[in-house]
Amino acid sequence: MLLLLFIIVGFFFFLFDIFLELPYVATKRHKIETIIKFAQIKPGQTVVDLGSGDGRLLIASAAKGANAIGYEINPFLIGITLVHAKIKGLADHLKVYKSNLWKSDLAVADVVFVYGRKKTMQKFQDFVWQNAKKGTRVIVNTNPFPTKKPIKEKNAVYLYKV
Numbered sequence: 723m724l725l726l727l728f729i730i731v732g733f734f735f736f737l738f739d740i741f742l743e744l745p746y747v748a749t750k751r752h753k754i755e756t757i758i759k760f761a762q763i764k765p766g767q768t769v770v771d772l773g774s775g776d777g778r779l780l781i782a783s784a785a786k787g788a789n790a791i792g793y794e795i796n797p798f799l800i801g802i803t804l805v806h807a808k809i810k811g812l813a814d815h816l817k818v819y820k821s822n823l824w825k826s827d828l829a830v831a832d833v834v835f836v837y838g839r840k841k842t843m844q845k846f847q848d849f850v851w852q853n854a855k856k857g858t859r860v861i862v863n864t865n866p867f868p869t870k871k872p873i874k875e876k877n878a879v880y881l882y883k884v
């Protein structure tokens with residue numbers, strides 16, 4: 723009964739996500755390794771995921787000792803993130819704001835993750851360059867920034883430095 727309720731509520735929230743400028747598409751498992759390698763996280767550093775989905779990048783970052791911060795609009799995905807973090811014993815290293823990612827605080831970030839549609843990448847590029855501090859490592863999944871040159875690229879994962 724509880725499982726059925728979970729599936730129905732989940733379906734409702736996935737439907738809600740389809741209509742967003744930035745719908746939910748999770749990073750493929752095999753890309754997480756490249757993303758975390760590019761991030762070069764040192765314990766205590768702050769990582770921000772802009773639209774954190776089910777939290778898989780936050781959890782991988784927290785496991786490396788980061789303070790992982792996500793901005794996510796979908797409460798169902800936030801719930802999944804928090805349960806997953808608790809199960810992994812990483813809940814104290816991770817925070818998810820139910821808030822608009824375009825209002826996120828990037829000044830605190832050492833590392834930023836971006837996964838957007840092609841048509842949103844100019845907006846992401848401008849947002850990151852205007853708000854992140856110099857030296858911040860930015861890892862972009864799938865669609866690169868339109869006018870910045872990546873330092874590295876592998877499996878359609880791009881590394882930039884602000």
Ligand SMILES: C[S@@+](CC[C@H](N)C(=O)[O-])C[C@H]1O[C@@H](n2cnc3c(N)ncnc32)[C@H](O)[C@@H]1O
Nearest residue numbers: 744746747748749773774775794795796822823
């Ligand atoms: C492409 S998914 C990326 C998920 C995750 N970062 C990953 O790599 O697996 C984008 C996420 O952004 C969320 N989202 C869309 N618009 C948002 C907004 N304005 N503010 C916060 N989150 C948003 C969606 O719900 C979705 O989970």
